[in-house]
Amino acid sequence: MQETMAERTVDRSHMQVSDEVAIQISKMNKWYGTFHVLRDIDLTVNQGERIVIAGPSGSGKSTLIRCINRLEEHQTGQIIVDGTELTSDLKNIDKVRSEVGMVFQHFNLFPHLTILENLTLAPIWVRKTPRKEAEEVAMHYLEKVKIPEQAHKFPGMLSGGQQQRVAIARSLCMKPRIMLFDEPTSALDPEMIKEVLDTMIELAEEGMTMICVTHEMGFAQAVANRVIFMDQGQIVEQNNPHDFFNNPQSDRTKLFLSQILGH
Amino acid sequence: MSDKMISFVRTEMLPEQTPPSSQVGAMRWVRENLFSGPVNTLLTLLGIAVLYFLAVHLGPWFKNSIWNADSLAECREILAGQSGACWGVIKDRWHQLIFGFYPAEEYWRPTITFFLMLVAIAPVLFGGLPRKMMWFSAIFPALAFWLLWGGSIWYSVFAMLGFVVAYVAFRALQQVSGVVAVVGAVVAAVIWWLLLAGPLGDLVASVVPVALPYIRSDDFGGFMISIIIGVTGIALSLPIGILLALGRQSDMPLVRWICVGFIEFIRGVPLITLLFTASLLLNYFLPPGTNFDIILRVIIMVTLFAAAYMAEVVRGGFAALPRGQYEAADALGLDYWKAQRLILLPQALKISIPGIVNTFIGLFKDTTLVVFIGILDPIGLSNAIRADSNWNGIIWELYAFIALCFFLFCFGMSRYSQYLEGKLKTDHR
Numbered sequence: 261m262q263e264t265m266a267e268r269t270v271d272r273s274h275m276q277v278s279d280e281v282a283i284q285i286s287k288m289n290k291w292y293g294t295f296h297v298l299r300d301i302d303l304t305v306n307q308g309e310r311i312v313i314a315g316p317s318g319s320g321k322s323t324l325i326r327c328i329n330r331l332e333e334h335q336t337g338q339i340i341v342d343g344t345e346l347t348s349d350l351k352n353i354d355k356v357r358s359e360v361g362m363v364f365q366h367f368n369l370f371p372h373l374t375i376l377e378n379l380t381l382a383p384i385w386v387r388k389t390p391r392k393e394a395e396e397v398a399m400h401y402l403e404k405v406k407i408p409e410q411a412h413k414f415p416g417m418l419s420g421g422q423q424q425r426v427a428i429a430r431s432l433c434m435k436p437r438i439m440l441f442d443e444p445t446s447a448l449d450p451e452m453i454k455e456v457l458d459t460m461i462e463l464a465e466e467g468m469t470m471i472c473v474t475h476e477m478g479f480a481q482a483v484a485n486r487v488i489f490m491d492q493g494q495i496v497e498q499n500n501p502h503d504f505f506n507n508p509q510s511d512r513t514k515l516f517l518s519q520i521l522g523h
Numbered sequence: 524m525s526d527k528m529i530s531f532v533r534t535e536m537l538p539e540q541t542p543p544s545s546q547v548g549a550m551r552w553v554r555e556n557l558f559s560g561p562v563n564t565l566l567t568l569l570g571i572a573v574l575y576f577l578a579v580h581l582g583p584w585f586k587n588s589i590w591n592a593d594s595l596a597e598c599r600e601i602l603a604g605q606s607g608a609c610w611g612v613i614k615d616r617w618h619q620l621i622f623g624f625y626p627a628e629e630y631w632r633p634t635i636t637f638f639l640m641l642v643a644i645a646p647v648l649f650g651g652l653p654r655k656m657m658w659f660s661a662i663f664p665a666l667a668f669w670l671l672w673g674g675s676i677w678y679s680v681f682a683m684l685g686f687v688v689a690y691v692a693f694r695a696l697q698q699v700s701g702v703v704a705v706v707g708a709v710v711a712a713v714i715w716w717l718l719l720a721g722p723l724g725d726l727v728a729s730v731v732p733v734a735l736p737y738i739r740s741d742d743f744g745g746f747m748i749s750i751i752i753g754v755t756g757i758a759l760s761l762p763i764g765i766l767l768a769l770g771r772q773s774d775m776p777l778v779r780w781i782c783v784g785f786i787e788f789i790r791g792v793p794l795i796t797l798l799f800t801a802s803l804l805l806n807y808f809l810p811p812g813t814n815f816d817i818i819l820r821v822i823i824m825v826t827l828f829a830a831a832y833m834a835e836v837v838r839g840g841f842a843a844l845p846r847g848q849y850e851a852a853d854a855l856g857l858d859y860w861k862a863q864r865l866i867l868l869p870q871a872l873k874i875s876i877p878g879i880v881n882t883f884i885g886l887f888k889d890t891t892l893v894v895f896i897g898i899l900d901p902i903g904l905s906n907a908i909r910a911d912s913n914w915n916g917i918i919w920e921l922y923a924f925i926a927l928c929f930f931l932f933c934f935g936m937s938r939y940s941q942y943l944e945g946k947l948k949t950d951h952r
């Protein structure tokens with residue numbers, strides 16, 4: 261994957277990490293029944309950060325980012341997103357969800373709606389944007405992900421890569437301040453991975469705060485300002501990509517990297 | 524095998540030829556579809572034998588059909604010993620089969636109601652009609668009630684206003700919280716219906732009397748009653764079924780238990796016992812002197828019965844949706860009701876169309892069970908007609924006619940569901 265990334269020079273001029281805290285997770289624990297999935301997670305993400313989370317299967321990566329928009333409920337500790345604490349208060353949850361976009365491994369587009377309707381649904385019904393305006397915004401983002409000509413097709417008629425780009429555009433239509441990606445490319449054929457990663461890189465170039473669970477280490481090296489390695493529900497190591505890949509500290513990280521990079 | 528014939532150049536082009544006769548047209552179709560193997564050939568011959576048998580026995584019966592006769596005896600006279608259908612009974616009792624004992628001079632009322640019903644359901648069934656027509660669909664139930672039963676129009680008007688009251692209450696309380704608004708709306712509407720609608724109706728009626736002659740429910744009958752019960756049951760059982768299905772998946776244990784209990788109880792009991800309950804038992808529970816209309820009671824029972832099945836059909840649709848659909852809706856910030864209405868329900872209903880229509884058809888045919896509690900639906904009327912000395916002994920013609928009418932309704936529903944499935948097909952697998 262590193263070769264794919266190398267083709268493209270990443271424009272870092274707008275990638276600035278501000279002092280403003282976007283997400284603050286402290287002493288957070290989560291159990292599935294009696295199974296302790298997330299243990300004492302402490303994580304602060306500033307506005308403008310691009311974080312890649314890596315780790316072996318079952319280490320709790322998905323669970324962690326799903327806690328950030330309350331698709332999963334945490335049991336102890338605190339999660340504050342953009343100044344709003346996630347509690348069982350539905351108002352807070354809705355507020356956080358409308359500010360945090362999420363892209364899933366399996367796209368999760370709404371198959372009964374056209375691409376354009378997929379994009380305008382949440383702005384119209386959640387943000388109360390007038391339909392015409394919502395459609396203009398939607399077309400803008402479809403152009404950004406380079407598929408405006410598909411606007412009136414249904415998701416089932418698009419390729420996997422196109423569907424994932426639509427899913428990204430759908431999240432962007434809500435003008436989120438934070439984007440979460442849960443393995444956005446791992447359900448895609450290799451030739452489609454690049455188009456999705458390109459879209460994500462462009463997003464990073466514009467200064468979006470992003471948390472990506474991904475195995476695309478080339479992407480991590482190209483855009484991330486921080487790589488987090490998780491294992492057994494804990495954050496084992498975090499560092500800037502250069503040091504993370506070239507000088508891993510923990511044995512687990514070394515083992516993981518040797519497996520994933522194949523040397 | 525030598526190398527001298529390797530190069531070849533065609534000097535003369537071949538003309539186009541017609542295929543052998545065994546490969547074209549009807550011959551080919553017959554060969555491929557009817558006689559493609561020994562088993563197929565045998566089945567074809569058997570089929571032909573059955574058709575021949577039917578034609579020989581039923582052919583003359585249909586061929587000698589008699590339309591103009593006032594009694595079975597007259598038919599027999601005309602036929603003079605031959606076999607033949609005596610459709611005279613349909614002609615003679617046509618109005619009764621359609622309207623029951625509804626007064627003849629008021630037949631225009633159910634007739635108009637029927638055509639208005641077609642107008643009311645058109646925008647629901649077919650997209651592409653003006654959205655404004657929905658307003659007529661919304662007031663149609665009250666209008667139909669007034670046209671069919673008669674009496675003062677004001678009761679229907681004030682009953683309809685109950686929904687307006689509910690809406691106003693809902694909007695007024697919406698600021699407080701969603702749940703309070705829903706509860707407030709329901710309470711306001713119930714108070715309106717129980718306490719205010721009646722007296723207000725009386726009051727306005729005494730000032731501006733607009734009324735039709737009142738017709739008692741006992742006079743209703745025939746296909747009219749099948750359609751009233753069937754259509755009302757169909758229109759109500761789907762929304763109730765959806766609510767039950769949602770309730771069954773609810774996070775609130777109390778709601779879930781009530782829904783599960785209701786569904787399992789209703790599904791575990793034969794419809795006929797519910798109908799007997801409606802006709803007999805309810806009288807014991809209601810205070811003496813209350814006049815709780817029998818047709819209304821039957822509609823409630825039939826609706827609840829169909830709704831329990833509907834709930835399970837719709838639940839199947841929900842279960843078939845991938846988890847990701849719920850998560851995507853949540854992640855976009857849609858609240859529960861919006862996610863249900865815009866994302867999950869449309870897909871779940873689409874998946875369940877065959878099951879839903881199945882339930883509708885079942886419900887419509889089950890309306891014939893009301894004959895057992897003394898309501899004169901077409902089956903009940905066929906008994907009544909036979910009790911008349913003129914038509915004593917006529918069986919097949921009546922049942923064939925009733926069966927044909929039911930078949931047309933049910934076949935229509937089935938065709939519509941196929942049309943709808945085709946129209947909603949958006950996955951291109």
Ligand SMILES: Nc1ncnc2c1ncn2[C@@H]1O[C@H](COP(=O)(O)OP(=O)(O)OP(=O)(O)O)[C@@H](O)[C@H]1O
Pocket residue numbers: 292295297315316317318319320321322323324
């Ligand atoms: N709903 C659930 N109920 C019970 N256990 C669960 C549930 N979801 C996940 N788990 C378990 O929690 C652990 C962490 O799951 P999670 O999906 O977060 O892992 P992951 O790091 O994303 O792995 P992958 O790379 O395979 O996606 C796994 O052991 C999984 O089996």
Ligand SMILES: [Mg+2]
Pocket residue numbers: 321322323442443
């Ligand atoms: Mg995962």
